[in-house]
Amino acid sequence: PSLKLAVEKMLRQVEKAQDMLNTQGPQIISKIASDFAAEFTVHITDYMKRVVEQTEHSVGKCWPISQVYNATVTTACNKILDPYNGFWASVGFILVLFIPSIILSVKLAALYQKSDPYPGPLVEAVNEKRKKKQQQQPRYHESYENSGAGAAQA
Numbered sequence: 001p002s003l004k005l006a007v008e009k010m011l012r013q014v015e016k017a018q019d020m021l022n023t024q025g026p027q028i029i030s031k032i033a034s035d036f037a038a039e040f041t042v043h044i045t046d047y048m049k050r051v052v053e054q055t056e057h058s059v060g061k062c063w064p065i066s067q068v069y070n071a072t073v074t075t076a077c078n079k080i081l082d083p084y085n086g087f088w089a090s091v092g093f094i095l096v097l098f099i100p101s102i103i104l105s106v107k108l109a110a111l112y113q114k115s116d117p118y119p120g121p122l123v124e125a126v127n128e129k130r131k132k133k134q135q136q137q138p139r140y141h142e143s144y145e146n147s148g149a150g151a152a153q154a
Helices: 003-057 063-113 123-136 149-153
Strands: none
Touching: none
16 A cells, blocks of 8 residues: 555545535534533532532531531620620610609609698707706616616605
8 A cells, every 4th residue: 555545545534524524514513512511411410419418418527617616606696795685685674664763753853842831840849849858757767776676666
């Protein structure tokens, strides 16, 4: 076989390939593209199933990451949010308790502003009555010596 025969054979094959591509090329390209897309879709679907399964069954088993998450949640809730919640709860209790007491005190203040003259005796009269009572008290003063049975008879 000579080089000339090999080149002629190659040219005939190229012409056949060119004719086949001209006649059946678009159908072949469509089939190859649809096969590639179907295979690619299968790979993507399998990968998504694997990701979902690994997420559901394997990711939660990582203890250190779980501890970090739990510590973060505990710190955020117990150390930061709970004091604010306590503050707002106390403000709510103050409003619930103080507003009625303020209303009551305003109502009572109106009553205390009305002043009637004092009907009792003057201060000087009270002092004079006290002096009279002190003068009327018996001069007998009980002590330890005369507090027994003999003192009752005398």
